[in-house]
Amino acid sequence: MRSQRLLRMLWCLLPLVCFWIAAQADPCSCDELTVSGAGDTRINGTYTHEPFITTQEWFEGTEMWIGPAYSIASIHGNWAVLHFEDSTWFAGLFVVYSGGEHVIYVIDHWYQNSSTKRCPPKNGWTSSGGGAAPTIARDGCLCLGIGDLDADGAVTMIDARLCLQIVTDVIPGTPEQRAAADVDEDGDVDHDDVDLLAEQLIGLCP
Ligand SMILES: [Ca+2]
Numbered sequence: 001m002r003s004q005r006l007l008r009m010l011w012c013l014l015p016l017v018c019f020w021i022a023a024q025a026d027p028c029s030c031d032e033l034t035v036s037g038a039g040d041t042r043i044n045g046t047y048t049h050e051p052f053i054t055t056q057e058w059f060e061g062t063e064m065w066i067g068p069a070y071s072i073a074s075i076h077g078n079w080a081v082l083h084f085e086d087s088t089w090f091a092g093l094f095v096v097y098s099g100g101e102h103v104i105y106v107i108d109h110w111y112q113n114s115s116t117k118r119c120p121p122k123n124g125w126t127s128s129g130g131g132a133a134p135t136i137a138r139d140g141c142l143c144l145g146i147g148d149l150d151a152d153g154a155v156t157m158i159d160a161r162l163c164l165q166i167v168t169d170v171i172p173g174t175p176e177q178r179a180a181a182d183v184d185e186d187g188d189v190d191h192d193d194v195d196l197l198a199e200q201l202i203g204l205c206p
């Protein structure tokens with residue numbers, strides 16, 4: 001199997017790979033997104049992951065990617081992609097940093113999706129009157145838990161090994177591990193995920 005050969009090669013090269021990875025600056029970050037194809041063309045563009053600052057308990061845990069700047073009269077803010085704790089995703093909402101916290105506004109319409117993952121869904125967005133729904137491209141996919149099977153906050157060779165062990169039925173993996181192991185997010189855990197994880201570990205980001 002291609003993935004097994006690749007993993008075996010990586011284990012042999014582990015010291016060199018570790019040195020190489022350490023020398024890189026987060027080679028497969030997913031902090032940046034590209035929203036495109038939205039009927040509301042104002043929201044199309046590049047988005048950056050930033051902390052969502054709030055004093056309201058309901059919004060705690062919200063993940064936010066900030067996109068193109070926009071102004072309504074004297075109110076200046078940005079379009080945002082937001083993930084709420086109930087797995088609901090929104091794009092096309094307007095966020096303003098005001099009074100020391102972020103405030104969310106709905107302007108005319110929005111786009112919605114559903115996913116428990118901490119990275120935005122690429123497809124499957126629906127529109128609430130904003131014309132065509134967007135798609136989202138991500139700069140790599142090893143962010144916010146995806147690929148981090150042992151949940152130590154980093155994606156390493158240990159995670160790749162766990163992923164391979166799940167795929168080859170050496171271990172069943174916990175539900176959390178299996179969710180993190182679905183690196184290509186197609187709903188299953190197979191050699192495609194092992195390949196992608198191993199390739200990203202050596203810097204071959206998609
Ligand atoms: Ca890990």
Ligand SMILES: [Ca+2]
Pocket residue numbers: 181182183184185186187188189190192193
């Ligand atoms: Ca998969």
